[in-house]
Amino acid sequence: MSILIDNASRVLVQGITGREGGFHAGRMLASGTNVVAGVTPGHSGETVQGVPVFDSVHEAVAHIRADVALIFVPAPRARDALFEAADAGIKLIVCITEGIPVRDMAEVMAHLPRREARLIGPNCPGLITPARCSAGIMPSEIFMPGAAGVVSRSGTLTYEVVHELTQAGIGQSTAVGMGGDAVHGIGFIECLELFEADRETEGIALIGEIGGDDEERAAQFIRDHMTKPVVAYVAGHSAPPGRRMGHAGAIVEGTSGTAATKQAALEAAGIPVAASPSELARLLGEAIKRRRTT
Amino acid sequence: MDLLEHEGKRLFAEVGLPVLPSFVARTPEEARRAAEQLGPHVCVKAQAKTGGRGKAGGIRVCGTAAEVETAAADILAMTIRGHAVESVLVERAVDIARELYLAITVSREVRSPLLIFSREGGVDIEELAKRAPEALLRRPIDPLLGLLEYQVRDVVDAAAFGPDDPGGTGAGRTLASVARALWKLYHEHDATLVEVNPLVLTKGGEIVCLDSKVTVDENAFFRHPDVLPEPPEDEREAKARAAGLAFVPLDGDIGVIGNGAGLVMSTIDQIAAAGGKAADFCDIGGGARSEVAQAALEAMFAGPPVAAVLVNIFGGITRCEDVATGLVEAIKAAGVDAPVVVRLDGNAAEEGHAVIEAAALPNVTLALDPDEAVKLVVDIAGKRAAASEPAIAAQPNAEAPGGDA
Numbered sequence: 001m002s003i004l005i006d007n008a009s010r011v012l013v014q015g016i017t018g019r020e021g022g023f024h025a026g027r028m029l030a031s032g033t034n035v036v037a038g039v040t041p042g043h044s045g046e047t048v049q050g051v052p053v054f055d056s057v058h059e060a061v062a063h064i065r066a067d068v069a070l071i072f073v074p075a076p077r078a079r080d081a082l083f084e085a086a087d088a089g090i091k092l093i094v095c096i097t098e099g100i101p102v103r104d105m106a107e108v109m110a111h112l113p114r115r116e117a118r119l120i121g122p123n124c125p126g127l128i129t130p131a132r133c134s135a136g137i138m139p140s141e142i143f144m145p146g147a148a149g150v151v152s153r154s155g156t157l158t159y160e161v162v163h164e165l166t167q168a169g170i171g172q173s174t175a176v177g178m179g180g181d182a183v184h185g186i187g188f189i190e191c192l193e194l195f196e197a198d199r200e201t202e203g204i205a206l207i208g209e210i211g212g213d214d215e216e217r218a219a220q221f222i223r224d225h226m227t228k229p230v231v232a233y234v235a236g237h238s239a240p241p242g243r244r245m246g247h248a249g250a251i252v253e254g255t256s257g258t259a260a261t262k263q264a265a266l267e268a269a270g271i272p273v274a275a276s277p278s279e280l281a282r283l284l285g286e287a288i289k290r291r292r293t294t
Numbered sequence: 295m296d297l298l299e300h301e302g303k304r305l306f307a308e309v310g311l312p313v314l315p316s317f318v319a320r321t322p323e324e325a326r327r328a329a330e331q332l333g334p335h336v337c338v339k340a341q342a343k344t345g346g347r348g349k350a351g352g353i354r355v356c357g358t359a360a361e362v363e364t365a366a367a368d369i370l371a372m373t374i375r376g377h378a379v380e381s382v383l384v385e386r387a388v389d390i391a392r393e394l395y396l397a398i399t400v401s402r403e404v405r406s407p408l409l410i411f412s413r414e415g416g417v418d419i420e421e422l423a424k425r426a427p428e429a430l431l432r433r434p435i436d437p438l439l440g441l442l443e444y445q446v447r448d449v450v451d452a453a454a455f456g457p458d459d460p461g462g463t464g465a466g467r468t469l470a471s472v473a474r475a476l477w478k479l480y481h482e483h484d485a486t487l488v489e490v491n492p493l494v495l496t497k498g499g500e501i502v503c504l505d506s507k508v509t510v511d512e513n514a515f516f517r518h519p520d521v522l523p524e525p526p527e528d529e530r531e532a533k534a535r536a537a538g539l540a541f542v543p544l545d546g547d548i549g550v551i552g553n554g555a556g557l558v559m560s561t562i563d564q565i566a567a568a569g570g571k572a573a574d575f576c577d578i579g580g581g582a583r584s585e586v587a588q589a590a591l592e593a594m595f596a597g598p599p600v601a602a603v604l605v606n607i608f609g610g611i612t613r614c615e616d617v618a619t620g621l622v623e624a625i626k627a628a629g630v631d632a633p634v635v636v637r638l639d640g641n642a643a644e645e646g647h648a649v650i651e652a653a654a655l656p657n658v659t660l661a662l663d664p665d666e667a668v669k670l671v672v673d674i675a676g677k678r679a680a681a682s683e684p685a686i687a688a689q690p691n692a693e694a695p696g697g698d699a
Binding site (some may be wrong): 027028042075076099102103104107109110138139142152153154155157160163182184207210212213236237239240246247248249251252254255286 | 517
């Protein structure tokens with residue numbers, strides 16, 4: 001088992017004829033992922049890395065069953081690509097594109113529930129279930145199948161932690177890079193819920209960073225609902241406070257948002273918080289070992 | 295990108311929000327001429343992208359053109375919270391009966407725009423929000439539906455204008471159109487914040503937007519070709535941005551380069567935990583090319599002195615070998631002689647180490663893991679600072695004997 005994707009997942013890549021889309025489709029194929037179709041308007045009938053390309057997601061799913069849409073479409077057209085994937089019936093959408101306007105993402109997030117579609121990202125590295133499926137741009141070479149769940153707002157910190165875990169012999173069930181944009185798809189809580197229900201996952205590493213209150217809300221959720229061990233790391237303790245115009249931001253977010261408030265909220269919920277990514281890997285290894293012996 | 299008050303008010307006027315007659319002035323002279331046109335009873339306001347202008351003395355009410363000239367001269371010489379005041383807004387003054395608060399901003403929690411209104415506006419709004427959260431009306435706006443009429447009515451009801459208020463209940467109709475126009479501005483201009491504080495009811499019974507705070511989404515500039523992105527104030531930032539790097543100047547002496555925002559942020563945290571202080575946040579992303587590494591180093595050395603540099607790379611898809619090659623070329627080309635600690639791990643790390651070792655640059659040290667790299671660079675920077683300290687301390691005595699008497 002794993003969460004969100006496994007070896008049965010069939011991935012469709014939107015923007016497959018672009019440089020990034022083509023490159024990563026190739027890497028995903030090489031790591032054993034079922035990349036079943038590509039979509040780029042005006043390119044129907046072509047193939048990229050042996051994968052058939054269609055003009056639209058609707059056309060693609062009429063020919064080939066797909067259950068994950070992976071989006072590499074440039075920011076100005078990403079909103080449309082997201083709507084298209086959801087309207088064509090794809091239930092898991094992963095958006096790698098960065099720089100999408102907040103307005104577009106708010107509109108997408110208002111629409112997705114009507115199609116019962118889930119979104120990961122945007123501005124994220126996607127997700128991976130090692131040796132079974134990669135839907136994104138994570139370097140599959142550093143991953144290894146196993147019991148650790150990873151959910152993160154940062155790409156490179158995920159790699160850093162996963163690399164340490166793998167070297168210590170601790171494999172991963174699924175790693176999710178959820179992205180850090182103000183308006184994004186699934187967050188820590190949804191992932192934690194899935195990891196809690198997943199038989200394979202025995203412990204979870206949560207990697208947060210400054211801004212928003214995802215970590216604070218996750219802390220409360222972990223305290224109230226998680227039986228599996230969760231360990232955390234928060235980046236940005238020495239980041240200069242962001243300039244804030246007006247009062248609305250403070251009214252909406254209150255005192256949350258700094259690395260210190262996040263760490264305090266997590267610790268108050270009894271979650272060990274590491275001082276560095278390497279310590280996080282160590283803490284998770286210990287937590288999983290403890291769980292196995294008790 | 296934040297807009298200045300007068301830039302925000304130009305957008306206000308475009309969507310039909312009520313603003314007062316005003317002129318922007320860059321010299322005391324211009325300010326006086328503006329006052330002569332507007333009538334002597336005016337307000338002179340510092341144009342700076344920060345709050346707290348009033349408390350800093352950047353807003354003055356004047357009664358004569360001569361007063362305006364003096365006030366403008368004073369305010370134009372000010373720096374408010376690090377922002378130099380380059381212009382003032384000379385605006386007709388009004389007699390205020392009531393101050394309200396109205397804003398729309400993006401809420402991460404509800405993942406949509408959120409309208410906030412209070413019948414008690416002014417500088418203490420944040421206090422009020424903490425003390426009596428129920429005094430603020432909050433309505434999430436479905437971005438696909440827009441501001442709904444019942445939400446507009448909720449705003450008017452919350453304002454609770456009575457027969458004793460100037461303009462009476464008629465002010466409610468104006469308030470309703472203000473709420474609708476503010477949403478139009480927020481939506482059509484891709485704002486992430488529009489705030490009117492205070493939104494005033496004048497003694498004459500008019501509703502007027504006395505201030506404007508507008509932040510527009512830089513990611514949406516492709517939809518607004520008329521908006522010009524502002525150039526960064528810091529020279530280092532400007533250089534780095536020109537090369538497509540994410541760069542934030544900080545005030546320490548250890549230069550930091552890494553790939554990925556999270557990794558760089560984490561590296562800076564660990565430098566701080568080890569007793570050092572970073573000079574910058576520089577994310578080269580997947581930038582393995584030597585031009586990128588060179589631009590990063592050049593940007594870094596364009597600022598205050600850097601005692602040592604830490605390059606922290608985790609190669610995911612990026613090959614460490616390519617980064618190392620770029621780095622070696624960049625160090626040579628930029629003539630960097632400060633100590634550089636390099637940590638490469640992940641994809642093609644061993645090949646990367648070989649490149650660094652083969653180059654045999656005397657100022658470059660390889661570290662095997664991130665913890666060691668941080669310790670090493672903080673040590674080196676500390677020693678260099680200690681070594682140069684007596685020289686700096688000696689200077690005041692040498693150049694200005696008895697200067698502190």
